[in-house]
Amino acid sequence: MSIKFQPPDDAAQDATRQHLLEAAGEVFAEVGFHSATVREICQRAGANVAAVNYHFRDKDGLYAAVLTESLRLSLKKYPADMGLPPKATPEQRLHAFARSFLWRIFSTGAESRHGRLMAREMVEPSAALDPMVKEHIRPLSDLLMSIVSDLLGDKADPQTIRLCAMSVVSQVVFYHHCRPVLSRLFPSVKFDPVSIDHLADHITRFSLAGIKSAAGKRAPACLPGK
Amino acid sequence: MSIKFQPPDDAAQDATRQHLLEAAGEVFAEVGFHSATVREICQRAGANVAAVNYHFRDKDGLYAAVLTESLRLSLKKYPADMGLPPKATPEQRLHAFARSFLWRIFSTGAESRHGRLMAREMVEPSAALDPMVKEHIRPLSDLLMSIVSDLLGDKADPQTIRLCAMSVVSQVVFYHHCRPVLSRLFPSVKFDPVSIDHLADHITRFSLAGIKSAAGKRAPACLPGK
Amino acid sequence: MSIKFQPPDDAAQDATRQHLLEAAGEVFAEVGFHSATVREICQRAGANVAAVNYHFRDKDGLYAAVLTESLRLSLKKYPADMGLPPKATPEQRLHAFARSFLWRIFSTGAESRHGRLMAREMVEPSAALDPMVKEHIRPLSDLLMSIVSDLLGDKADPQTIRLCAMSVVSQVVFYHHCRPVLSRLFPSVKFDPVSIDHLADHITRFSLAGIKSAAGKRAPACLPGK
């Protein structure tokens, strides 16, 4: 009766599983782990209440799967090097890093949940955070620190590298994380693609200057006695 | 019926109310709003199960009260100007702003909950956020923007002021908000008073360079065509 | 409005608790622990589903309370000595022991559940069994063994005492425990008060002969070489 060989069996078998992952991503991102109910997720996925238990063992298992999958999708869609040529300057690489990070965080669509999920994870870390840091976040961190190291030059000590790298990342994640306050303080600020690119430019320029300053040895006069 | 005058009713009432606020502050900061149970809070406060509903209408009312109170305590202990003399330079004022903010966020003690409570509020804003922004956060924001404006000079447009101010704040809140990831990436990093002061120095120096760079007109070469 | 001072507050407060105990006794005896549902019990008790949790922590706590209470009621209604005079002969005491045990097990009414509950406990012992053995069953066992010891005379060794005592008890509990098979093998057998007394007589006579035989030293010829 059926002559289509594609999609393979795996896809057919995993249909419900995928729907659950999709629905759970939405719900977890919207209301968080605790407020999310298995019933709501299954209803959106068009699946039975017991489906979560069958496919993911329990609610925690589903959450862990959602978190991993969302980061995977996000990194796949917005790679950290943004397709730069191999011979790119550190400045270009810094810009690409900030821009891809912002796009990743503010993207709309199925992969957009990653940002909100990670923000929640910061407030209430789950068991799923450890492996995520190891597999995905640390590589990103190392990448940024190598860029910063190139910008600082040979004399940079590890602590300075780390402080500068954190100063870069902080500016990126801030706009996403403190959005509730920002939207109240500056209701006119939007995060459309054009604004996000402007933001990436500002952060890059601001940070390049900061990094160069950190490469110098003398402390500004304003710092008491240092 | 009762002839005992001590302690007077008002004091007793306020005592229970205060105990509830205290206990709720602990519990909310420890496990978050959803996971916190009214029973646990009342038990720690040595009060009846119905005490929360009696004094604060419901759990939400208690949470709002805790949030407001915690910010009030925090600002009282660490004022934004750090007692600077009136004639302080913008650089000194920036340093004081960053340092007081960091101390506020990383303080230990009853007022330390403010940091965690606000972080939660970012992820899941409650009705208590609006008044808090109006009364406390906007003044802080205005203060910072006036400092940045002074540093940028007369020619600065509002957007640049805002972007630079956010770049400053972001570096401060980042260390608190992304702590779960930071402690996994760099387990050796601690947040004792000395480290916090070092951090304030770095952020100030980094930001001063960034602000000066933003005051210039030419975009760095790395930014494509801008 | 209400002028009745009795029952005291305790009784009023424990009304729901008592109803739950009552209803749970019925249900547990009818269908066992696993098949019994908290909903059914609360419904019979006219209480809310959460009442069990409130008064007995959980289903297990309720079960333990039911078990203890049922044995207490049962022993209170049918004391092991049946009100015998202090100077009763060992034979009379044995008869009283068997008769009271049978009545306890076959009693109808609120205290009748004890028999069925204990039978279930034999098949699937719960944590409630240990304290019950210590507080109630061991005293009964000791009482019986002292009676048997008196009947056996001074020369009896502990093992013989124990074997004879078990032979007595076994006949008593058998009729209750194997009732499903008995009612199928001998449908005409009933367990009305008269039949129970006849049974007590038979068991007493049979056991007295058995005990006297055990007091002797020579093994019957049928036992191979012993």
Added chain:
Amino acid sequence: MSIKFQPPDDAAQDATRQHLLEAAGEVFAEVGFHSATVREICQRAGANVAAVNYHFRDKDGLYAAVLTESLRLSLKKYPADMGLPPKATPEQRLHAFARSFLWRIFSTGAESRHGRLMAREMVEPSAALDPMVKEHIRPLSDLLMSIVSDLLGDKADPQTIRLCAMSVVSQVVFYHHCRPVLSRLFPSVKFDPVSIDHLADHITRFSLAGIKSAAGKRAPACLPGK
């Protein structure tokens, strides 16, 4: 598609069926009918989740099959006459009956489950009990009553025969059925082969005396007015 003829379908089918019976016997005896899960049984049997429903219609059907099979195995291994010569005395036959019964109940191995399964059946009779009584238990009962009848002599009325037979059986099953209490009252008591044979001796001696006493007409003096 498949050209392998070994093992033939029938054998394969029977193999799964047999594995299920085996596994179900273990699980039912360990945790009882209610607590046993179809999944656990199928997993131990290396079969599919639906195998039980396929081979035995439902969980109840599997249980009935297990019960019947376990009794069949048990009786096959420990016949009621213990291979006595045809001319054995009633005393010898009584001893053989008690001994084989005890061995049957306390046997270790695949057929040992019978004891526990029957104990559960006493507490919560299932539909499988009726045929078991008809086919297996009644013959055993008739055998015992004929032995007792021989011992009592011609004058014995049916009621006395029945009472004495029950007194014999009760002592046997007691040790198995009340094991949870016995092991708590007398922790030192073990049920190794030697102890079981000693037990059979005691029960036989005790019962022979009881039966002879029941054959007499006069009631003991301790029985009130009878």
Added chain:
DNA sequence: AATGAATGAGCCTTCATTCAT
């Protein structure tokens, strides 16, 4: 013949809240 993904009913428990006292 046999599989295993999917079902839906139901269970125990928790929690914020109320109300008579």
Added chain:
DNA sequence: GATGAATGAAGGCTCATTCAT
């Protein structure tokens, strides 16, 4: 004013069973 027993809604999870393949 303050208590604490009682409520009812809801949540996560388990389990025997089914059905398309």
